[in-house]
Amino acid sequence: MDIGVGLWCLQSTATNPRSFTRAYQELPEDARLAEENGIHSLWLSEHHGYYDGYCPALMPAASTALAATETLQIGTGVLLLPLHEPQRVANAANHLNDQFSGRFHLGVGMGYRPVEFEMKDLHMNQRLKLMNSGLDVVTATTPTPTWVGVSSEKAAERAGRRGLGLFISGAFSKEVVNKLIEAHRSAWERSGSSETNPPPVGLLRNLWIVDTDEQRHQAFQWVRSSYLVYAGLGWGADNTGVDFVSEIETSMNEVEKSATVGSADQIAEDLSGYDVDLVVCRIGYDQPPRAALTEVIERIGRELVPLTQEFGVKR
Amino acid sequence: MRLLLDLRHISDHTERRLLATQADVHGIWGVVVTGPSGAETVEASAIATATDHLTIVVDIDGSTAHPTTIAEEVAVLDQISQRRTMVIIRGQRKTRRAIATLLSGLPVGGVILSPPPAQASIPVRSPEDIPQIDPPEDAAQLAELINQYRDANEQFLIVVWNRSIKELARHAVGRAGSPDFPQMVADMADQIDPIA
Numbered sequence: 104m105d106i107g108v109g110l111w112c113l114q115s116t117a118t119n120p121r122s123f124t125r126a127y128q129e130l131p132e133d134a135r136l137a138e139e140n141g142i143h144s145l146w147l148s149e150h151h152g153y154y155d156g157y158c159p160a161l162m163p164a165a166s167t168a169l170a171a172t173e174t175l176q177i178g179t180g181v182l183l184l185p186l187h188e189p190q191r192v193a194n195a196a197n198h199l200n201d202q203f204s205g206r207f208h209l210g211v212g213m214g215y216r217p218v219e220f221e222m223k224d225l226h227m228n229q230r231l232k233l234m235n236s237g238l239d240v241v242t243a244t245t246p247t248p249t250w251v252g253v254s255s256e257k258a259a260e261r262a263g264r265r266g267l268g269l270f271i272s273g274a275f276s277k278e279v280v281n282k283l284i285e286a287h288r289s290a291w292e293r294s295g296s297s298e299t300n301p302p303p304v305g306l307l308r309n310l311w312i313v314d315t316d317e318q319r320h321q322a323f324q325w326v327r328s329s330y331l332v333y334a335g336l337g338w339g340a341d342n343t344g345v346d347f348v349s350e351i352e353t354s355m356n357e358v359e360k361s362a363t364v365g366s367a368d369q370i371a372e373d374l375s376g377y378d379v380d381l382v383v384c385r386i387g388y389d390q391p392p393r394a395a396l397t398e399v400i401e402r403i404g405r406e407l408v409p410l411t412q413e414f415g416v417k418r
Numbered sequence: 419m420r421l422l423l424d425l426r427h428i429s430d431h432t433e434r435r436l437l438a439t440q441a442d443v444h445g446i447w448g449v450v451v452t453g454p455s456g457a458e459t460v461e462a463s464a465i466a467t468a469t470d471h472l473t474i475v476v477d478i479d480g481s482t483a484h485p486t487t488i489a490e491e492v493a494v495l496d497q498i499s500q501r502r503t504m505v506i507i508r509g510q511r512k513t514r515r516a517i518a519t520l521l522s523g524l525p526v527g528g529v530i531l532s533p534p535p536a537q538a539s540i541p542v543r544s545p546e547d548i549p550q551i552d553p554p555e556d557a558a559q560l561a562e563l564i565n566q567y568r569d570a571n572e573q574f575l576i577v578v579w580n581r582s583i584k585e586l587a588r589h590a591v592g593r594a595g596s597p598d599f600p601q602m603v604a605d606m607a608d609q610i611d612p613i614a
Binding site for chain 1: 431453454455456457459460461462463464466467468482483484486487490491493494495497498500501529530531532533534536
């Protein structure tokens with residue numbers, strides 16, 4: 104099992120206002136730190152036109168992180184494909200992988216905020232059609248490893264049929280995660296693919312390595328408050344127990360239940376129960392002080408990565 | 419007048435990066451970069467990360483994407499480069515105007531960029547706004563060309579240059595910036611510190 108870190112959103116939120124320029128300077132610094140500590144990958148996330156500057160252009164952001172490192176993989180977790188011209192996305196992905204030794208991964212999703220579609224003179228009811236036509240272009244014109252972010256079994260099946268990787272949200276329970284993986288895997292098997300191995304599965308998990316109960320309490324608060332961002336964005340997913348639009352407290356409780364906060368051994372034990380290729384540790388919250396973020400990156404690399412080498416999918 | 423080193427014709431990315439870092443060290447004001455459609459700011463971001471002082475002028479065809487998408491990419495580049503971004507937008511004037519408005523932090527059709535550019539306003543030019551030269555090897559002819567554009571009050575001049583970046587910096591930057599450039603000093607410098 105590979106261990107990555109995410110999600111770098113490069114925001115300046117109401118809970119923790121900061122300079123955007125500082126946020127963009129910290130991205131390559133964090134990428135170097137992750138690389139120095141043996142972490143597999145760092146993942147970025149996208150939204151458009153939100154008050155906090157949530158990064159709307161992941162390709163130039165990926166470029167600065169790749170330019171600052173030598174071996175670290177950088178991924179988009181996820182780029183909202185219907186809001187972009189797909190050939191431009193494919194061109195950018197190819198350019199990144201040509202320049203940076205194939206270290207770029209393209210994660211894509213559909214988007215869920217009507218205002219983001221309106222900003223591009225689109226309507227949200229076009230998103231599935233745009234996603235499918237976009238994936239047709241991307242898969243035909245770039246060999247870049249491509250992952251699809253999903254929040255329903257139908258979407259997981261679509262990714263499986265195409266032979267594309269799955270990128271699963273950190274807010275879901277183990278039960279929901281396993282259903283999505285099963286739907287993805289079954290659809291791939293039914294597709295009659297000539298590939299020997301099924302497409303990979305990546306899993307975002309809210310986690311934090313702590314030593315004391317006080318630190319544990321603090322970390323859970325960071326996880327909970329970070330989802331205020333998604334409440335503001337209006338994120339809700341069908342049939343997953345997570346709907347920040349209408350049930351913010353219930354959803355935060357659900358997120359807290361799915362978060363893993365403890366020692367590296369405890370986190371490794373929890374992760375051993377997932378049949379996935381990649382776990383992206385979601386630590387890019389907006390509240391932790393800088394020193395806490397850098398410490399957890401170091402501890403994930405030094406303590407968690409060695410414990411999880413043998414977990415997950417054996418390829 | 420400020421000189422912009424043209425990197426658009428350099429096919430090898432390692433060479434582009436090397437020339438940009440040399441230009442950064444030797445005080446060239448900026449470089450002009452581009453890339454396949456959608457990868458222009460990807461290329462510019464890599465150059466920005468490898469340099470500290472250069473202005474990165476990114477050349478983009480405005481017809482290949484929604485103006486908001488292009489403006490978002492450029493605004494993020496300006497955050498990454500810490501206010502060192504300038505842009506050449508090809509295509510229709512209307513598109514260029516929309517992008518320029520967004521890159522000034524102002525709304526277009528109710529849309530406002532978030533994050534905004536780091537600069538108060540990112541300079542947006544059309545390709546026709548900036549003259550370009552591919553100077554001959556002869557030093558006197560180079561000097562004459564630079565004088566000609568400087569005295570015509572051009573703000574920027576794009577230079578295609580296939581020789582030493584230090585030579586360009588020594589012989590052209592000061593001349594571009596001042597009608598009082600003492601060529602004798604640059605010539606003496608060539609003797610004291612020959613350019614390889």
